[in-house]
Amino acid sequence: xxxxxxxxxxxxxxxxxxxxxxxxxxxxxxxxxxxxxxxxxxxxxxxxxxxxxxxxxxxxxxxxxxxxxxxxxxxxxxxxxxxxxxxxxxxxxxxxxxxxxxxxxxxxxxxxxxxxxxxxxxxxxxxxxxxxxxxxxxxxxxxxxxxxxxxxxxxxxxxxxxxxxxxxxxxxxxxxxxxxxxxxxxxxxxxxxxxxxxxxxxxxxxxxxxxxxxxxxxxxxxxxxxxxxxxxxxxxxxxxxxxxxxxxxxxxxxxxxxxxxxxxxxxxxxxxxxxxxxxxxxxxxxxxxxxxxxxxxxxxxxxxxxxxxxxxxxxxxxxxxxxxxxxxxxxxxxxxxxxxxxxxxxxxxxxxxxxxxxxxxxxxxxxxxxxxxxxxxxxxxxxxxxxxxxxxxxxxxxxxxxxxxxxxxxxxxxxxxxxxxxxxxxxxxxxxxx
Ligand code: SAJ
Numbered sequence: 001x002x003x004x005x006x007x008x009x010x011x012x013x014x015x016x017x018x019x020x021x022x023x024x025x026x027x028x029x030x031x032x033x034x035x036x037x038x039x040x041x042x043x044x045x046x047x048x049x050x051x052x053x054x055x056x057x058x059x060x061x062x063x064x065x066x067x068x069x070x071x072x073x074x075x076x077x078x079x080x081x082x083x084x085x086x087x088x089x090x091x092x093x094x095x096x097x098x099x100x101x102x103x104x105x106x107x108x109x110x111x112x113x114x115x116x117x118x119x120x121x122x123x124x125x126x127x128x129x130x131x132x133x134x135x136x137x138x139x140x141x142x143x144x145x146x147x148x149x150x151x152x153x154x155x156x157x158x159x160x161x162x163x164x165x166x167x168x169x170x171x172x173x174x175x176x177x178x179x180x181x182x183x184x185x186x187x188x189x190x191x192x193x194x195x196x197x198x199x200x201x202x203x204x205x206x207x208x209x210x211x212x213x214x215x216x217x218x219x220x221x222x223x224x225x226x227x228x229x230x231x232x233x234x235x236x237x238x239x240x241x242x243x244x245x246x247x248x249x250x251x252x253x254x255x256x257x258x259x260x261x262x263x264x265x266x267x268x269x270x271x272x273x274x275x276x277x278x279x280x281x282x283x284x285x286x287x288x289x290x291x292x293x294x295x296x297x298x299x300x301x302x303x304x305x306x307x308x309x310x311x312x313x314x315x316x317x318x319x320x321x322x323x324x325x326x327x328x329x330x331x332x333x334x335x336x337x338x339x340x341x342x343x344x345x346x347x348x349x350x351x352x353x354x355x356x357x358x359x360x361x362x363x364x365x366x367x368x369x370x371x372x373x374x375x376x377x378x379x380x381x382x383x384x385x386x387x388x389x390x391x392x393x394x395x396x397x398x399x400x401x402x403x404x405x406x407x408x409x410x411x412x413x414x415x416x417x418x419x420x421x422x423x424x425x426x427x428x429x430x431x432x433x434x
Contacts, residue, residue, distance in 0.1 A: 008030065009032060009083065010034075010081040011027050011035070011081055011083045011084075012037060012081035013036050013037065014078065014085065014088055014109040015038060015086065015087040016036045016074060017038075019087045019126060020036065020038075020088075021054060021059065022062075022169060023087060023126070023161075024072055025062040027197065029062055029071070030197050032196070034071060035073055035078065036074040036075070037074070037075055037077065037078050044076060047067065047072070049067075050064040056169065057166065059169060078112050078113055078116050083122045083124065084121065084123045084124070086109045086110070086123070086125045086126060087127060088127055089127070090105065091105075100274075100278045101130055101278055103129070106133065106138065110137075110141045110142055111141065111145060114141070114145030115145070117146040117154055120153075121154045122155040122156070122189045124156075124159050126159055128160065128214055129211055130276070131208050131276070134180070135207055139182055142154070150186075151186060155185060156181075156186050157186045157190035159179045160178060162217065165328065165330060172197070173197055174199055177202045177203070178213050178214075179191055179203070180204075180207035180209055180211060181204065181207060184204070187204040187205070214272070215272050215273075215275050218269050218273070219276065219290075221258070221269045222270065222273050222291065223287065224257070225259070225264050227258065228246065228258040228259055228260040228261075229263075232260035243424075259407075261297070261335075261407050261425075262335045262406040263296075263297035263301075263335030264297075264335065265324025265331075265334040267333060273287050273291050277291065298336075298338035299338070301339050301406055304425070306343070308376065308404070309376060314349065315348045315349070315375045316373055317350050317351075317374065317376045318351050318352075318374040318377045318378065319336060319340055319352045319353070319354075319378050319380055320380060320386055321336055321353075321379060321380045322334055322336040322352055322360065322381065323357050323381050323383070326382035326384065326407075327383055327384055328356060329357050329358070329359070331357055335380070336381060351369070351374065352364045353367055353370035353371065354381065355383065355385050356383060371398055373398070374398045377398065377404070378404045379406060380406055381407070382409040386409055387409065391403075391418035395419060402423070403415055403421070407425075412424065
């Protein structure tokens with residue numbers, strides 16, 4: 001991002017979302033001429049005014065500077081470029097009970113790029129994709145529509161993004177990058193581009209390997225969370241504290257058990273395993289089972305709470321947290337929303353208290369309104385704020401002093417001191433001296 005890196009060439013980025021826009025602004029600040037392409041009119045207009053539609057620390061400043069310098073322009077259609085980078089969403093498709101991957105956005109992006117493709121250009125796919133997408137879908141489509149040959153006339157590579165939302169701008173630069181080339185020359189060509197802004201290591205490999213690396217990382221998380229959740233159920237039966245047990249097991253130098261909880265959310269860990277399962281259903285036995293175990297968690301939590309409230313007429317539950325994990329405002333695939341749906345479906349009145357999430361149709365940041373007259377406080381997200389709540393004040397608002405902690409987030413003794421019936425998920429909802 002210094003003056004000596006100016007005028008590096010033209011990059012066309014397809015998709016200006018969570019990854020496309022940050023990447024576009026970083027490349028523009030590094031001296032590339034960036035054309036950002038998106039199908040949404042309001043989004044293109046917003047960016048061309050130097051504004052952003054995504055809440056990500058540091059992004060607005062960079063986009064503003066890039067647009068004002070003239071290095072970043074947003075448009076609906078791609079134009080000629082040296083590099084085409086695809087960062088469009090690859091959502092799941094559900095056809096009855098059948099889960100698949102919808103690659104429609106990737107196909108549309110490739111079809112839009114093809115007429116612009118010239119000899120010597122580089123095409124990079126960053127969207128999370130099933131293994132084989134670059135070689136079996138992207139390259140053949142480009143070849144068919146452009147008349148050029150991959151690996152001969154143009155370069156092609158797969159380079160997964162692995163940034164953590166909330167730290168995107170930093171991680172885009174600091175993280176290691178895996179680049180999977182259609183061939184070795186393509187991988188090297190892509191490496192040249194990323195070298196302009198990546199400070200982490202850049203490792204070159206084949207396209208299928210790079211596609212699988214991204215998926216394997218998130219499958220590893222999902223399977224390990226499922227294991228933690230299964231251990232929790234077993235600890236529940238034993239009447240022991242799963243979090244204490246896991247903490248002790250993790251003292252072993254080669255053991256790193258994950259944390260149990262109400263389920264797995266977010267747009268990656270709960271989604272990416274399907275990219276492999278849908279392609280290899282017979283081989284993905286453990287991966288499928290892990291997905292099912294984690295998916296069943298919200299219903300199990302709702303059932304436990306309903307069991308505690310049995311016999312109480314018109315029960316009211318206060319959900320503490322609907323974000324998919326602590327200290328973020330993202331509710332995508334959040335297990336808390338599934339708990340909410342289940343509780344409401346079974347007739348419990350629910351209110352939400354989440355100081356981070358302000359995008360739901362209902363009010364979520366009014367503490368008094370959320371707790372007044374409630375029969376049960378149900379902690380689903382480990383936001384830091386929840387550790388500093390005053391049980392005494394909440395107790396005065398609630399109809400019953402019952403709190404269920406699904407994340408081992410609260411100080412049990414403090415809540416008990418103020419007359420709360422404190423239930424830790426792992427203790428089978430039974431009181432325990434432990
Ligand atoms: N969770 C548990 N127990 C755990 C860990 C997580 O129940 O021990 C739950 C969380 O509460 C949450 C979900 O799993 O609901 C996912 O959280 P996460 O922190 O594991 O993952 P994400 O989706 O926020 O971010 C991940 C990151 N990937 C890895 O850690 C391997 C990030 O680096 C990736 O860039 C991102 O997915 C992605 O784009 O794939």
